[in-house]
Amino acid sequence: MFMIKYVLRNLFRHKLRSILTVVGVAVAVLAFGLLRTLVGLWYSGAEHASATRLVTRNAISLIFPLPVSYLERIRGVPGVDSVSYGNWFGGIYIDEKHFFANYAIEPKTYLDLYPEFVLPAKERNDFFLDRKGCIAGARLAKLYGWKVGDLITLKGTIFPGQWEFVLRGVFHGAEKSTDDRALMFHWSYLNESMRKSAPRRADQVGFYVIGVKKPELAPEVALKVDALFKNSLAETLTETERAFQMGFVSMTEAIMVAIQIVSYMVIAIIMVVAANTMAMTARERIGEYATLKTLGFKSGHLGGLIFGESVSISLLGGAIGALATFPAAAWIETALAQYFPSFSVSVETILLELLAALVVGVVSGIFPTWRGSTIRIADGLRRIG
């Protein structure tokens, strides 16, 4: 009890120094938490991938198409429940800065395979019936102020021309982490246009999505699908949805690793700053520690005092930083809505933040504790006066 009282009073002995250190730790912990959340989000698409969905693409590269005629053969593979297909469209809305995912799909099978895209029955039906219709994610529709019935024009890049769509529905994500910032339209609309303007590009799809009956059948079905098209002009590569998405994530792996390194660097820097503060504090109080040792207090007592102060400052900063993570993440989610499906902070991130603060406190207390507890009493007493 006494030690706690002593530690608390020492905390506010140099108010400005303590406040600056607490703020420093809070800012570092906040930055650490936000960077960790960003990295987590990058991988979240893959983590939320369904275990019962496979993606089939051209074995050479995703940019090479597959014939739509593969559909029935894939459907016939034992273990396959349903199959859909689509094309990455890559259309531009207004200009390149307004990027969002847009692709052509076979509507019914696709939406059946992705129950996480929740669409009112009427809008779903309207979309199915309108060949020029499209659906957009709620966040995307909100961002651009789109309403059902609005005309949306995309400038084609992979498929040249001005493409007009009528918004027939707005889907919501079944979960907060579901990416609802995409636009989808009828693959048949794209294909018919291709038949007219570029017949050699017609009847081709960019990918197939396969629904398997049970997750444990996925590896077997993937092998069977790829075996079907072995030695054909367009060999396939079938992998789980998670592996497919990880393929995209791995393209930016270096950036993510760099962000992770920066997040640890932030903690390392504040650790050095906090250690310096604690070293200064301990140096100023060497005479006091020597007095306590003279009175019979042992190294363990001094360690408790110094560690107590160091850990208290760090945990106070850590708690403030962790609490500030929520409003900061909410602000980022609003301000950068077009880049992130959601920017929600996980419990794991908060625990990591607090752990980082604890590590900062413990590490920054080691040297001062060692110094305070090993100083010869006579030398320490000489520092007073």
Next chain:
Amino acid sequence: MDAAAPPIVVIRNLTKSYRRGSQSIQVLSGINFDIARGEFVALMGPSGSGKSTLLNLIAGIDSADEGSIRIGEQEITRLSERELAHWRAGHVGFIFQFYNLIPVLTAYENVELPLLLTTLKRRERREHVEAVLSVVGLADRMDHYPSQLSGGQQQRVAIARAIVTDPEILVADEPTGDLDRVSAEEILQLMDRLVREFKKTVIMVTHDPRAAEKAHVIRHLEKGELSVT
């Protein structure tokens, strides 16, 4: 002071040297010295004569190169750091030139510090602290922080802290060195009272002849060797 009683401090062939760079500086050489129970001893000598070193060795806060120091029944040169810390807490009270009070603790809490190492309960500790603060005349200032007290008052708090565990020996290193004449006189009278009324043995290092006059015995240290006045 009982002349027939065995001495409380017995020092034999005490030697102490310090290293400064590659040089070894002999501070104390072959000191032999007894202090009777209840005696008030003043150690005097020029700066660097080794008087503070001798005081530190008697108090168990420094270690000798050679020789023995027996305090009561305990040969303290054979104790480990941990054992010495435990021994100091129960047997020696310290009075420093600059009081060495903890600035964030009140007078009461400063005096209570040594008792935190004992098994006394909170209520018992309170009784002890209030009693010694009354002895030094600061019962009405127990909630004051050191910065709210004068130098003389701070030294009286330090004396209260030194006697709160009822040690046999009080060691004082220049206890009046930082005080004005009036405050210094008050402190010396208080120390004299501790010897007369409470039968404490006091060993005091001082430069001040007026302070030394209060002592029963004055020992001079010069170039590491003792002489008696």
